[in-house]
Amino acid sequence: MFLVGPNASGKSNLLDVFRFLRDIAKPGGGFERAVTDRGGVSSIRCLTARMYSDIAIEVSIEDVSSPVAPLWRYCVEFNQDNLRRPILKQEQVWKSGELILRRPDEHDKADRERLRQTHLEQVNMNQQFRELARFLETVQYFHLVPHIIRDPERFATQTGDPFGSDFLERLASSPKRVQKARLQKIQEALKIAVPQLKELELDRDARGVPHLKALYEHWRPGAGWQDEKVFSDGTLRFIGFLWALLEGQGPLLLEEPELSLHTGIVQRLAGVIHRIQRAKERQVLISTHSYELIADRGIGAEEVLVLQPAKEKTAVFVGKDNKQIRGLMQAGASAAEAVLPVTEPKNAIQLEFWE
Helix, strand or coil: CEEECCCCCCHHHHHHHHHHHHHHHCCCCCHHHHHHCCCCHHHHCCCCCCCCCCEEEEEEECCCCCCCCCCEEEEEEEEECCCCCEEEEEEEEEECCEEEEEECCHHHHHCHHHHHCCCCCCCCCCHHHHHHHHHHHCCEEECCCHHHHHCCCHHHCCCCCCCCCCHHHHHHHCCHHHHHHHHHHHHHHHHHHCCCEEEEEEEECCCCCEEEEEEECCCCCCCCEEEHHHCCHHHHHHHHHHHHHHCCCCCEEEECCCCCCCHHHHCCHHHHHHHHHHCCCCCEEEEECCHHHHCCCCCCHHHEEEEEECCCCEEEEEHHHCHHHHHHHHCCCCHHHHHHHHHCCCCHHHHHHCC
């Protein structure tokens, strides 16, 4: 699914909904930490929201490969108390249409401190819907920042950093057999995107810090080995993009994977994603501004989410539900040709007269 819209329309916020639920469910996470990591309730609340308004999220989860698997629905609604601590206003879970959890319950009403935690994050409370919690734990978000990978102190930063501070450690910590197979696949793709590259490998230096090393064709034997410190931004982003596709089984959230890549490569990213994920049946959500990325003729109108900001909200709709977009794509237009004109700022032409 491609998320398309103008700047500041909410694409990253939409992706963060799924990150937020993951951060609640994952080990070492939790509701209070997920809110605090985002600057508190006031920072999460929409800028156009009325004073003291609640924040609510509701998601539906189903296994499309299994007709007998339960359909899950999860709803969480929250605000903050007088001490500016996040507090639940509502938590509900449905399994195959049956409501199996409703909070606040009588225990919550007797002890308001209980509303500082969700049942989703508590293993002693989520037994009936642990399958849902485990699924949310598998959500992955990836938006690699090359200069963070090049930072020599990256090994001292957080685990699971989506911006890449522990990216090379994740590669080095993967099972040797898996690591070798994935790097071999990535090397084959890199030889196409970076023709002068011959080999790609991973090793650790004397301090135990992992490094990616690439051998480039050079007239002096052995002179072409370089590590990630001198890799181009595009090379590092492409390696991270491919690793993210090969790693994990749960939903994958990608922010603008086209950054720093040649348009000839970007034009083929949708096909790469489709081929890799076809075997896994993995869901991928991608925010993008790239014409080349969504110009792929294999992208259908049902695979595009369009975000249109208004005065006090952003409307989100599927491309196939818009008469204009659907008509253009049925007539042979690509998603880029049909969708991007709809999302272009109305007065964008005025930039031509700006000094």
